[in-house]
Amino acid sequence: MTSGNNKDIYIQRMIEAGIDINDARFEMELMAEAAHDAAELESFVARRIQGEPCAYIVGYRDFFKERYKVTPDVLIPRSDTEILVETVLTALGLNELPVGKMADIPRMEAGESLAMLDLCTGSGCVGISLANEIVRRGIKVSSYLTDVSSEALEVASGNARTVGREPGCFVVEKQDVRIGGIEKIFDIITANPPYIDGPAMEELPADVRKEPSLALYGGADGLEYYRAIAANYCNNVTNGGILAVEHGFDQSEKVRRILSDAGFKDVDTIEDYGGNPRVTYGFKR
Numbered sequence: 580m581t582s583g584n585n586k587d588i589y590i591q592r593m594i595e596a597g598i599d600i601n602d603a604r605f606e607m608e609l610m611a612e613a614a615h616d617a618a619e620l621e622s623f624v625a626r627r628i629q630g631e632p633c634a635y636i637v638g639y640r641d642f643f644k645e646r647y648k649v650t651p652d653v654l655i656p657r658s659d660t661e662i663l664v665e666t667v668l669t670a671l672g673l674n675e676l677p678v679g680k681m682a683d684i685p686r687m688e689a690g691e692s693l694a695m696l697d698l699c700t701g702s703g704c705v706g707i708s709l710a711n712e713i714v715r716r717g718i719k720v721s722s723y724l725t726d727v728s729s730e731a732l733e734v735a736s737g738n739a740r741t742v743g744r745e746p747g748c749f750v751v752e753k754q755d756v757r758i759g760g761i762e763k764i765f766d767i768i769t770a771n772p773p774y775i776d777g778p779a780m781e782e783l784p785a786d787v788r789k790e791p792s793l794a795l796y797g798g799a800d801g802l803e804y805y806r807a808i809a810a811n812y813c814n815n816v817t818n819g820g821i822l823a824v825e826h827g828f829d830q831s832e833k834v835r836r837i838l839s840d841a842g843f844k845d846v847d848t849i850e851d852y853g854g855n856p857r858v859t860y861g862f863k864r
Contacts, residue, residue: 643708652730654794659851692719698770703735725754759811776801809841823860831856
């Protein structure tokens, strides 16, 4: 058992290493819970001070209503990405208390069953959380989780088995969105693709640099994957279906233009919890 005094010492060491005080306190509790003994906790703190993200150290990250396994092979789920899940749930009429612009999202017909595709799935957190919530509402769903990384797909597959309410509804498939090639039609397509541009990659915090560059770098202007998704998956959205993507806080106008030019209608952007433009959606009409 680690004493409160030792925790305070560890927290102070983390703060001195440049970690925000609130993050240090929160992460200390996570690491203390995950450590089997004092020696392991000491090693956890040392790893954190060296810049390793806490989620990789403890091996999980909470997202939406679930706890997901994460490894250095996948992007760490972030709370702002939950907006992507909530956007689609609102479009389906399954978000009971949409606020702000979320309330203005056009509604689509959910029906008795839905087909969905989560591109650049990483840990699978978006596709699995969305499918779980749909299943909770009594709607059948078939969910495809795709990624170009075989290692990421192993993590997503494991999460689908352990976190998915209906593990059998998930299909995990390797796919490069820049090439496309899937022939199925989906009611919902979601993506949190790489969107960091070249200059910004050089300025990332040390702990973010520990995450896979394959999940971060979105090409010279950060928009490579949005152009590919709009071009390669436009015809995979059923009439009345939705495409929703996460993007950087300064990319919303350009992403809206990309979706509109691809023929999507009612294109608009939803802000994240910090008031930054974060998720852009469009409907196939």
